Amino acid sequence: MRSGTFKSHLRLRDGREQVTGFQMAGELLGLDGLSAGEHASSAVALEDAEISAIPYTYLSELAGTSTRLRDVISRLMSSEIVREHGLMMLLGTMNAEERLASFLLNLSQRMEARGYSASEFHLRMSRAEIGSYLGMRLETVSRTFSAFAQQRLVEVHKKHVRILDFEGMTRQFELLLQ
Amino acid sequence: MRSGTFKSHLRLRDGREQVTGFQMAGELLGLDGLSAGEHASSAVALEDAEISAIPYTYLSELAGTSTRLRDVISRLMSSEIVREHGLMMLLGTMNAEERLASFLLNLSQRMEARGYSASEFHLRMSRAEIGSYLGMRLETVSRTFSAFAQQRLVEVHKKHVRILDFEGMTRQFELLLQ
DNA sequence: CGGAAGATTGAGCGTAGTCAAACCGAGTGG
DNA sequence: CCACTCGGTTTGACTACGCTCAATCTTCCG
Secondary structure, three states: OOEOEEEEEEEEOOOOEEEEEEEEOOOOOOHHHOOOOOOOOEEEEOOOOEOOOOOHHHHHHHHHHOHHHHHHHHHHHHHHHHHHHHHHHHHHHOOHHHHHHHHHHHHHHHHHHOOOOOOEEEOOOOHHHHHHHHOOOHHHHHHHHHHHHHOOOEEEEOOEEEEOOHHHHHHHOOOOEO | OOEOEEEEEEEEOOOOEEEEEEEEOOOOOOHHHOOOOOOOOEEEEOOOOEOOOOOHHHHHHHHHHOHHHHHHHHHHHHHHHHHHHHHHHHHHHOOHHHHHHHHHHHHHHHHHHOOOOOOEEEOOOOHHHHHHHHOOOHHHHHHHHHHHHHOOOEEEEOOEEEEOOHHHHHHHOOOOEO
C-alpha cells in the first residue's frame, strides 16, 4: 500500500463478518493468498488509497536472485503471523476495555511511525468495524469509548480521537507480552 | 515435526496465557521467529515427540537455488496466516458450542489426513489448554462437551472422543467460510 | 491406600449482547 | 433556508452466556 487505509475481512456462510486487520501506507495486503492460490480474505478501502500490485510469479522470480529480498519477504510474512498471535491473545483473553486500549495504542504507534501525531488522529473505520475487529458489538465499543473519556484517558468526538494519558492506558491494562 | 503433538502459546506480563495452536506430525513450528530473530511464542510437547530442527540460514540458502522450495515455504507461511484468520473468526464471532464444534471437526480432519480414524481419537491436551485455545474457561469446555454428549453428537470419556454425528455438527453450527 | 491432578457439575453473578429509542451531522430537495 | 432523510453513534433497560467459586468425582501413581 502506498497511501490510505484498508480493512481485511472474512465472512461465514451465515453472513457473520470478522475484520482481520486494518492496513495503512507501507503495509502489505494479501499475504494469505499464496497458499491456496486463492485469497481467504477480502480487502476494502476505507478512504481514497493508492496501491501497487505485485504479481506473485514476478516476486518469486526476483526472490530467486536476491538473498536480501528473500529475507525481507519471509520477515514480512513472519511478522504478519506475530501480529495475528497478538490479536489472538486479545480476542482470547482480554475484556472490552483492554481490547479497545490495545487497539488505540497500536493505532497510535503506527500513526507515529508514519510521521503523524501519536496522540491525536482520525479513525478511518466505523464503530461496527472496530467492534468486528475486536470481537465485540458496536454498542460496546461506543460505551467503552465513553468510559475512557469519563476516566480522562481520551477525548473522543465521533471519529476524532485524542489520547490524554498513555501511561494510564498501558498501566491500567496489563497489555505487554512477556 | 516428525511425530507427537505440541502446543504453541504466549503469555501476558500478568500471567494470562493464550494457546495459539496445536501442532501434529508433518506440521511446522516456529514460523513466527523469522521476523524479529526471536520467537514470540513458546512450544511445549504434549506427549513424546520427534522433531527435525532446520536452521534458518541453511533453509534460506537452499531457497536461493530452488524455485520449488521457495514456493513451498511461502505456501506454508501463507497457510499459517490463513489458519490464524480462521481462528480469529472463531474467537471473534462464535459462541462456546460453535468453538468446540469447529475445534473437534478440525482435529478430526487432521487425524484423518494422517491415516487415523476421523471419528474416534484421543485428545492430547487438557480441558484448560483447549479452553485457552478457544478463548473460554475449562469449565465451559467441559460443560459444552457434556451438552454435545446429551445431544448425541459425540461420546466423550475424559480425553477419548468419538464423533457420532458429523452432519449435525456442521449443520447445527454454520461454520463454513464463504 | 492416600494424595494429586484433571474433569465434571452446581449455584450465583457479571460483562457484554440484544433490542430499542434518541441523537448528531452531512447531504438533498422543496 | 428549513425540513427531511440517512448512516453512524450514543445511551438506556433488560437479558443471557459464560465466568467464578466451590464441591465432588475419577483416574493415575507413588
